Amino acid sequence: MADQKYVTLQDDGKVNGNVEISHQVIEILLGIATNQVEGVYEMRGTISNRINSLFGRMNHGKGVDVVFQDGNVTADVFVYLEYGVSIPKVSFEIQRSAIEQLKFMTDIDISQINVHVVGLIAKKSNGDVERVTTDKKE
Template structure:
């Protein structure tokens, strides 16, 4: 079965005919922005191409987010690096709350599940350098 690329919104507007479809990439961007705004999140997992893009000033807000649709259900996986010293369960819960609220507010879609994958920690040293502690194979 081919993976669904759009989700259709149901509208009860009466006299207006037409469809509203939202691309999975738009939902990834919404969830990526909502996740990045949570205190304690250092960055999202990216790929080499997204890191190269960031050098040229292009930001991919959907990086580190995988969205899937099944039977009008939206589920997501987010992959994050957290700041060293934060409470992982508390930050993860805030990520889930923020993502659910933003997606519902902006699209009227319900997120059936959101899985938070903490793929590493970022420790800031006194010298200003950062130390990346990760076991992520995609890094």
């Protein structure tokens, strides 16, 4: 079955009509929730994301891939963490925060959220940052 582009929320039958939420909205929600977790430096982006950010255009859904299939919502989150943080603690907090925000804002239960730590960012004493990554999309 092909991936769905929208998830439809079910009503208790009192109101006629549908509420559909696109996968881009879910990506944005998860991206914002992830960025608010302490220890996350940034999300993985593409060259176009970096160019857009230079012009002040933010893509809050960057670094998040969402799939709706067979009534399940799964997400992959790709992050760079600050050097020195506990990777398991930050990763579990990303999952907790993302699940909580998605449930609160959309009433959608996510069946799986996978956190991919694709690099670390080390801040040097002179203010520069060193990006340590194995991400091939970088």
